[in-house]
Amino acid sequence: MDEPVQLPIDGVLDLHTFKPRDVQDLVPEYLAACLGRGFCEVRIIHGKGTGTLRRMVHSILEKHPEVVSFTLDHPQYGGWGATIVHLRKPRNA
16 A cells, blocks of 8 residues: 655645546645645646646646636746646635
């Protein structure tokens, strides 16, 4: 069995080291952790590849109740290989 991976909660999630099957749970959990730390913007690096992982991430984001909007990153900073996510401001902020 795989050991749990401890991720730094710094507003950047790089999916390159994860299996695609883990993304469905990982992305919402990471967003929740970011919200818990007061982040309103998160960068998810999914890579360019065939676009399958990007579509999976975007599908998750479209359904997530705390996501206000998301867009592909600026071309200078990864373009279609990363997505910038804007989250609702924490209620206690």
